[in-house]
Amino acid sequence: MEDTIIQVRNLSKDYGHGRGIFDINLNIEKGKVYGYVGTNGSGKTTTIRNMMGFIKPDRGNVTIQGLDSWKDATEIKKSVSYVPGEIAFPSLATGTDFLKLQADYLGIHDLTYMNHIISMLQLDPTANLKRMSKGMKQKTAITAALMGDKDLLILDEPTTGLDPLMRDSFIELIREEKEKGRTIFMSSHIFEEIEHICDQVAMIKDGRIVDTIDLWSLRHWKTKIFDIRFKGLDDYKKFLAKFHQIKDTDEDELLCQVEMPVSEIEQLFYVLKKFSVASIKEEHITLEQYFRKVYEKGRG
Template sequence: MSVLKVSNLTKEFGKFRALDGVNLEVKKGEVFGFIGPNGAGKSTTIRILLGILKATEGQAQIFGRDVWTDAVEIHKKIAYVPGDVNLWPNLTGGEVIDLFVKLRGGNNKQRREELIQRFDLDPSKKCRTYSKGNRQKVALVAAFTSDADLYILDEPTSGLDPLMEHVFQECVMEAKQAGKSVLLSSHILSEVEKLCDRVGIIRQGKIIETGSLSELRHLTRTNLLVETKNPITGLQELHGVHEVEKKEQALSFQVDTEELDAVIKHISQFNIVKLESAPPTLEDLFMRHYEGKEQAESGAGGRS
C-alpha cells in the first residue's frame, strides 16, 4: 500500500527546470532514502510534498490526497524535520515541542520526556541560546513525539554529533517497527545504508535509479585484497577488474559484482594464502554512478 506517490512531477522556475518527470513511491512501513548532490532537486520535491510549492506538471499524493489541495488534512498526519531548523527565539525548547505536538493533536508526555532525555536536550532554555545541533534536537523530539503516519526528514541530522545520530537512527527504526513510513533525504550515505529499505537517486531533477540496496548493487564493485603463493598473472586482462595495486605481498583491486565468480576462479589457480573482501557500499555506488555521468557530460554544461 502506497503512503506517498509522485507521478511525472515537474517544477519550473522561469526557464529553469528544477524537477523533470520525477516518480517516487513510499509504501506503508517503509524507510525510503532520497539521495543526490546539492542542487539535484531533493528539497524542491519535498517542498511540493509539503504543499509549500505548486508543481508545474504531474501528480503528488500523500494518503491518497493531493498534496496541494488537501495540504491541511495531510499535515495532521505527517511530521517534517528540515535540515536547518528555525525556532521562535523567545520560546523555550520545551514550549516549541509542546506547540508542535498539540498542532498534531497529540499529548504523549511520557514519550516527550523519554525523547528529551535520549537526545540530551535541556528544554528549559530559550531557543535563541541553542546551537544548530540543539535546534535539530527540538525538531526531532517534536516529530517523534507526534503520532504521525509519515515522517518527511530533509537532512535531519545536520549539526548532530555521532552519538545523537545513533539516537536518531534508533527512533527511525522504532517508527518503522510501529508501521510508520519515512522519507529520508540525506547525503550521509552510511545513514541511508543503515536505515533504508529502498533508495531513489536524483540528479539534475531526474530520478536515475530506484530500488532496494541489493537491487542497486549491480552498479558497484567489490573490493578485494588477495595474497597468493605464486604471482598472479593475467588479472588486468580480465573483464570487470579495476584499479589493481600492489600492496606489500598482496594485490588490491576492485571487481564488478557480476564478474566476481570468473575472477575468483582465475586467481584461485595461483594458490590463495589470504583473501579479504569488502562489500560494496552505497558510497561506492553513488560515486561511481555520478563520476560516470560527470565524465559523459563534461563540456556539455550540465548542472550538478
C-alpha cells in the same frame, strides 16, 4: 497500488536557468524507509515542499494516501510528521515551552515517548529557544516531529548540525519508528546514514532522478570483489598468470584484487588452495561508491 503511501508523478517546478525539479517520479510504499540523496541544490527540498503542499507544481502532482498534496494540504498535514530543512521556531522562551505547545496542539497528554526522544538525543529543552545552536534546534525539531506518533514521516536533511554520536541515536530512533510500521521519506547528503536505515534510495541530480536502487540489491550485489594478499612473490606471479579476472594489482604489497560473479566464487577458492595466501578481504560497495559511479557516468 494499495500499499502506496506517496505517489509522485511527472512532478515539475521550473524556477528558470536550469533550477528546479523536472519530471520526478517516485513511489513510496507503506512501511518503507525511502532515502532521497543528492548534493545541495539538486532539488531535494523542492520535491519535499511539493509533497507538503507548500508550493504548487508547474506540472504533475503528488498524492499522499490518495489525497492531492496541493489541494488537500491541510488534511494531509493531520497525518504527517515533518522536519523542515530550514527551522524557524515561534516566539517562545524555551524548547520546553515549544514542545509543550506542540503536545497541546497534537492532543498528546502522555509525554513518555517525547521524554524518550529527548533522552536519546541528549536534548536540553530548557535552553533558550532563540539562542540554541544549530544542533540543538535540530534535536528540538526532531523531537517535535517524532512525538506526534504519526504513520508518515517526511524529513528534510534531519541530521544537519548533529554530531556523529547524535546521528547514531537518530538512526536508532528511525529504526524504532520503522518497527512500528511507519512510512518514512528522508532526504540527506550523508550517504552512510541513508545506507544504514533505508530500504530504497533515489538519487536526484540537477533536478532529475538519475537512478534508484533497492538497498537489498546493493547488499547482495551480483558481483564480488576480493583483495588477496600472497605470502611470496612466486605465488603472487603464478596466480596472476593463472587467474584472469584481475581488477587491480600491487606487486610491492603482493596484493591483487579480483572481481567476479557470485556464481563463480567457488572456483576462485578452489584455485587459491594451490597457493600460499596471507589474507583475503571482501570489498563491499557502498551506496556512496555506487552513486559516485552513476554521477561520473552522467558526466560522460
